[in-house]
Amino acid sequence: MxxxxxxxxxxxxxxxxxxxxxxxxxxxxxxxxxxxxxxxxxxxxxxxxxxxxxMDKNSLTQKVGGHVKEGFQKVTHEVPLQSLQDVFSLEEVEEFDQRMREKAKENGIDEVKYVVETKIDGLSAALEYEQGQFVRGATRGNGLVGEDVTENLKTVKTIPMQIKDKINITVRGEVFISKKDFEEMNKKREEKGEELFANARNAAAGSLRQLDSNITKTRPLDIYIFNVQKIEGKNFNSHFEELEYLEKQGFNVNPVKIPCSTIEEVKKAIEKIGEMREELTFGIDGAVVKVDNLKFREILGSTVKVPRWAVAYKYPPERKETILKDIVCQVGRTGVITPMAILEPVKVAGSTISKTTLHNEDFIKEKDLKIGDTVIIQKAGDVIPEIVEVVKSKRTGKEKNFAMPNKCPVCGADAVREEGEAAIRCTGIECPAKLFRNLVHFVSREAMNIDGLGENIIQELLDRNLIKNIADIYSLTFEDIASLKKNGKKFARKSNKQYQ
Ligand SMILES: [Zn+2]
Incomplete structure (x- = not known):
């Protein structure tokens, strides 16, 4: 380059x-x-x-992402809520340790100790206590200015409104939703036909940043505290001491915190957290390695964006080898025929994977997939598992080529790939695609000319069972349409006169 x-x-x-x-x-x-x-x-x-x-000071490498949402009061953080330097290999953790040991030597510090903690995948918040009483809470925002979410935080049961000592203290924690609560929450939303949250982190962030705290109250938010931002009238020597103090005060402190004295112990702790990752009741997006000695932290200081005394280790997506036993085709509601990989079941990132989508014909060609191939599959967190590549060295010559069908596997009608599209569609009228295609035609300019009712909206109406046939279009209510994701509001306003 x-x-x-x-x-x-x-x-x-x-x-x-x-x-x-x-x-x-x-x-x-x-x-x-x-x-x-x-x-x-x-x-x-x-x-x-x-x-x-x-280099540009406005580059995201130089600042923390995020802005204050309209409608919230701004809170200036007295002590900034910094983000952490990410590292992606144990070698980088070793380099970090080297830097710390050199700095310690320069400053006459004999001992370098660390605490390795889980990096909880949620939304960071600062909680302020005056005379032991919870008075204010704010999101991280851009690290310097956050959103005042005091009322919302008061709905979080694990945040003490009153702590033991009558002191002035500001702590930092991560607001999150447990894996179990998240699943239940999305299940309920699905039953009600509401939009699902992409993952627990988004659910937590979306719930905490509600302008109406009555909504927040219905969400299963939890918090783990992991830092003292500011404290009056008390001095600690180490971060670990701080955490113990916080626990005694009644805070829900991050449960995974491993004290380490050597780089070997640090690496072991990182590996251990990686192994227990799936069993944890909350989602994590890494492990944090922090210098324990608070005086040393002060000497080390910060860059414009991150503290020099900590790094966040990010686990790579887990990869496993397995066999592509077969490729089968599924016909979606819109008639799109999607090839699916049938795999020799294998455990990746905590879940057993036995099939995954191959998206379309082009994906199969690009990866050069053959039935019988040994493949590498990868899964990161809550992401859909994917086939990364074929292990060509393991080919025996017995693998079979796969071709997309030219007939629909459901109804037997011709399946065609339209120009400019990656998808192959069934053209049959007796197919699951039938209703959709009919509806699209019905509302088109050639037929009823219902302005603004496009394919996306029809798809969503079908998905949510709001319509089952053509006549149902006329019994849709304004609220039905306004609740749609795809331009629903716009279309509802337009069509209000048309239907009522
Ligand atoms: Zn068909």
């Missing part, structure tokens, strides 16, 4: 990270996995380090 290419790539990465950060932090609707986002940030960080002439 030359300088011009690097400049261009940096520009592209900045735009992308800005876009995805907004989806993640401000709209609580992530469009890509955390891992993909982390990889983008890593590439950007690497390029900026290599080409410092293109």
């Amino acid at each position: 030359n300088e011009t290419q690097a400049k261009e790539r940096i520009k592209v990465l900045r735009e992308k990270t800005e876009y995805y950060a907004q989806k993640y932090y401000d709209e609580d609707k992530p469009e890509i996995s955390d891992f993909e986002y982390d990889m983008m940030m890593l590439e950007l960080r690497t390029l900026e380090a290599k080409y410092p002439q293109f």
